[in-house]
Amino acid sequence: MEKNKKIIILCVAIALIVITVVTIVILSSKGEEQKVEQANIQEEDGTSKLTTLRDTMKQNANYSVSLKLNDENKRTTIRENNNAKIEIIDEGEKSTYIIKDNTTYLLLDSTKKYYEYKNNVSLLNEFINNMNEVLKLKYEIGTEEIDGKQYRYEEFKGTSAFIINYKRNIDNEDTKTRLYFSGNDLKYIKTYVGDVEQLLDVEIKFGNQNNNSFEIPEEYSKN
Numbered sequence: 001m002e003k004n005k006k007i008i009i010l011c012v013a014i015a016l017i018v019i020t021v022v023t024i025v026i027l028s029s030k031g032e033e034q035k036v037e038q039a040n041i042q043e044e045d046g047t048s049k050l051t052t053l054r055d056t057m058k059q060n061a062n063y064s065v066s067l068k069l070n071d072e073n074k075r076t077t078i079r080e081n082n083n084a085k086i087e088i089i090d091e092g093e094k095s096t097y098i099i100k101d102n103t104t105y106l107l108l109d110s111t112k113k114y115y116e117y118k119n120n121v122s123l124l125n126e127f128i129n130n131m132n133e134v135l136k137l138k139y140e141i142g143t144e145e146i147d148g149k150q151y152r153y154e155e156f157k158g159t160s161a162f163i164i165n166y167k168r169n170i171d172n173e174d175t176k177t178r179l180y181f182s183g184n185d186l187k188y189i190k191t192y193v194g195d196v197e198q199l200l201d202v203e204i205k206f207g208n209q210n211n212n213s214f215e216i217p218e219e220y221s222k223n
Contacts, residue, residue, distance in 0.1 A: 036183045040152070048139060048154055049181055054131040056206070065127050066203040067189070073165045077127060083214040084124050090165045099124050100214045107216065113223040114216055130161040134177060144180070146188055146199075151180040153190075163191040163198055 039049055057063055061081050068074040072092045078085045086097040094109035099121050106115040139154040160166075160175040170193055180188035189200045 039184050043141060043154070048135060049184055050131055050135060050154065050179060050186070052184065053186060053204070054128055054135070057128055057131075060206055062208075063204065063206045064208060066201075067162065067164055068201040068203075069164060069198060075164050078212050079124070080212060080214075082121075082124065085212065085214055086123055086126075088165075097123055098214055098216060105216055107220055112220050114220045115223050133161045134159050134179075142178075144178070146180065149182075151182060151187065153178045153180045155179075160191050160193055162189045162200065163193070164200065166193070166198070168193075 039052065043049055061079060063079055065077045066074065067076075072089065074089050076087045078087075082100070082102075084097075084099040086099075088095050088097075096107040096109070098105045098107065102119055102121060104117040104120045104123060106117070108114070134156050137156045137159060139156045142153050142155060143150055144153055145151070155176055155178045157176040158172050159177050160170050160172060162177060163170070174194050176192045178188075178190040178192075179186060180190070186202050186204060189202055191198045191200075
């Protein structure tokens, strides 16, 4: 009898835990849905979702931004306050910028040499600066399917701010950029340059850069 009572109490306790977890998930989901709905309304009234992302990045200078065209062409920015590491893979060739102590270091993987540029931190806010450039323009809202999923996008004409590893001259009169959102999260960026399209897979994370090293590896020597 005592054993059965313990089993019943245990079952009730597990049921309560499950109910609590499910309730939290549902409330959290509803809260997120409300945020997305509010952002969509603001977007339709002229406030881009990119504005919120930019402001968050300004307030929290601890983030990573990955822009990927394919395995041979991608750009990853890791930032922690006034330190940053920008890794660029261009047609399979890797180069890295390290920013610290008000100085930028360019590391060339092919030669294991690095170059030093004092009093130069122009790349530190590059992604934010690109967002500022885009946000000067008006946008149109639409939807498009990518990999079987529908995304809401904002289209800005006359800008190629986020394009990577593009070798030709660009006339922005013949460009436009689409930013694709899943809810309020930026997932893709497509740049049109004339008849050319470049679709970048975007991954942005916050508060995950505390254990990164911004030191120059020992195998690199100064040029």
